[in-house]
Amino acid sequence: MMVPLSAVVDDHLFRSAKPKLLAGARSVQSAQVRWVHPNEVVQIASLLHGNELLLTTGEAVFHLKPEAQLAYLDSLSERGVAALVLEPLVPETRIPQRFIEHAQQLGLPLYRLEATVPFVELAEKINRRIVSEQASALQQADEISQLLAKHMASAGPNLRQLLEMIEKALGSRAVLEDLGGRMIAESSPAAGAGAAQAEAMEVATDLFVGSDTAARLVLAGSESVSAERLELVAERLGSIVGLAYAQHYRPSAVQVANTSLLQAIVNGAGGHFVADLARQAQIGSDEPVMLLVFQSYDMARIRGSIERQLHQALPSIRTYLESGRLYALLVLAPGDPRGARREAIASLRRCLAGLSVECCAGPVAEGIWRAHWSLAEALVLESFPEFTPDQGRVRDASDYALERLAAKFGHQEDLEHFIAEQVGNLLQHEDQRGSVLLATLLAWLDAGCNTTHAAHQLYLERQTLHKRLARIFALLGGDPREGGRLLQVHLACRLAVGRPRHGRAPRVTT
Known part of the structure; x- marks a missing residue:
């Protein structure tokens, strides 16, 4: 559930802080507010879900270089933050004009509080209202679900009757559609008191039968009901309506084969069995494929949205849900499978940008019998720290080739010795002084030893980067480009990024 930002701004406690709108x-x-969140962490964006109202003093932000301040705003806007509210500790603090102008360009509401209001009080008050709205909607949805369950127990899974009951309880027209948008069943136009009202909005939730997305429940409501409340109720009712629909639904032979194929791949079935299932799913045993795995804190709610985006971007993709993970199989063009894979990953990064989901993409498998290997290589990515800022929602196995190779080693102690041999003095310096030399070296190596590009990535001046590199080379015993050490130093740095301090083993286990 969310509340309008305008309602938060009109709240008496918020107005007592004398807010001044600077941008957006x-x-x-x-704008809608999902949660009010006080926070001083600059790299907070990746931990947010979207629609948060952030409260901050700005102390950490305004100690950054100007380019990094703008990057901070970019990260909040990309994440879909509702608004940024600044309450400087020192009233005379000047907010940079460039910072304000960039927020305006992004359309990000930016407020400055001119009077002091404790962040905790403001957050508690607004969040209490959000939780209360959510509890009310869930209670209403549960009451309707109980009515539907009792009706199904006595009268059977009559879809039209169930939709009429939903319409009567909500005053919103209820429709059941297939995935192509064709109507399967609808409530009676005369059944609900609100049926004659102008339908100002629609919300939909997916219905699942086993691992298949089978249909959609659509609720059309009037302006008197908030879209967020109607969406929450629809999601809650989806399970009981899906249970009724399951007794009418008959998957096609290819759908059954796709589910069985992915289930076999996930569980590591034998190559001959997988190849036989692939033929039933109309996939040639020698066709190149790639496996993907998707994870989300909210998979149950957004699974349907993920699958819709996937099928729009990559129509031939097959999906399968097991143990909270969504697995996918993509058949690649045989003429240029690696080029097709690169295009698919680019499409995935675009279509998943607005969803709270992480995807790990395995390498090309030269035939369906190697599909489980591609999946295993995708899963191992979850144990590696993220090291590139442009990965978005998709982590590509090709970017982690060195780490995947190192993960094959059976002895963690051997890897620790390898890391110490290559960059031991640098790591000791990091542990003692807490500097940023390791991150600097890795950024420079990932940039192909291009100082200009690395400085841009690190928001540093080139002169500052050259000074850091001189200190790094002294600790390494020389420039790694000389003497043929570049590859091993790069690998050691990659492994050391996820290495716990004080000599514990690096994070490379599968």
């Missing part, structure tokens, strides 16, 4: 006025009326 056009977005205020449409």
